[in-house]
Amino acid sequence: MAQPSREPSTSWISWLLGCFFDTLAGLLMRLLLGKDHRFFADGYGDLARCEELEGMVDKGIDVAFPDIHHMEWEDDTHGLEQQGEVSVRNASFASPCGAFTCEESKTAYVQVVAPAGGRHVRGVVIHLPQTGDMGYGFRRKTLGIPLALEGYASIILVGPYYGKRKPRSQRRHYVRNVAEYLISASTTFTEAAKLVKWAQQEWPDTHVCLSGISYGGAMAACAASILPASVAAGGVAVAPCVSSSSPKAIVGGLLVSQIDWQTLMEEKSHTRQQAYDHLSEILAARDLRELIHHTHTNAHVHVQGLKCVVTTASHDRFVVRSDGLALIKELVRMCGTVEEVWLEGGHVSSIARCTRVFVPSIRRAFQLMDGKT
């Protein structure tokens, strides 16, 4: 396959790869996960609560939420697992947004993958979960360990409402209402922003990169946008991979078939089209653009010290081209310049080559922070 380039691919192989695998994955999801696996089976939920949390984020996370004062490492004798050159430890901390989340999400869990034996850490990557990534395994194997072998530490976050932090009544990652979906988004990026500060204290004189695949990358970009200036000035990069700029991707791309439209229609006596428009409007109000607008006093959009490498699939059917381009545009506004990496193929074919295509983008983000061109 051709090397990644600075421009979208126009080759038919790329188109075919994107079209075939993304459509197939969409179909399989629909077939394998029946009616019980839908987003928003309980409707809209308590949107006022979600707005209260968003209002606090807008005030600035430095004043609105506590920092991570205490990272609780799992029992040391069992907690440290050497995998050759790499050490793996689990830890937890109190979520800064715990007052707004379900009981199960009040504690946040991370796995820290680092070069073993006290070797020098060249930089720290915070990996935010993509839709449905409930545990540590995928990100540890495909990104954490390869990066640790190059000298980078990784912090892998279990998202709120995911894995160990999932409410008992929730099936897999299908959050039960729209409000919880939005609360989990705000909580994810607030925790990520707080983790940046924590990482800077834990590994002084290294840089930190916020990254994530798909939805995780959107969250990484949101986290970067709410960083306090003093934290961003310490050298922070954002490297979203096949991401969009908003939670709206859920209605724009292939995930649209996984929403419980019937319930949403009934709750508001909407037609299907009205329900679609209403949900799209709620989600669009939460995209990166709006977040940047709320958290930065208009003139000072540009966050000093922030670098960006954005990786996009040329023929993505989950994150449609306009959403991918919208992310790039917002990142340009936020970082001044961004480095674009365009891959051949689509969403699924890119994630299948995760190590090969995303590790270089993360490595590049550190080079930019080191002042290399």
Ligand SMILES: *[C@@H]1O[C@H](CO)[C@@H](O)[C@H](O)[C@H]1NC(C)=O
């Ligand atoms: C970390 O947590 C995971 C999932 O809870 C568990 O499977 C694993 O054994 C733990 N690893 C360590 C090093 O404690």
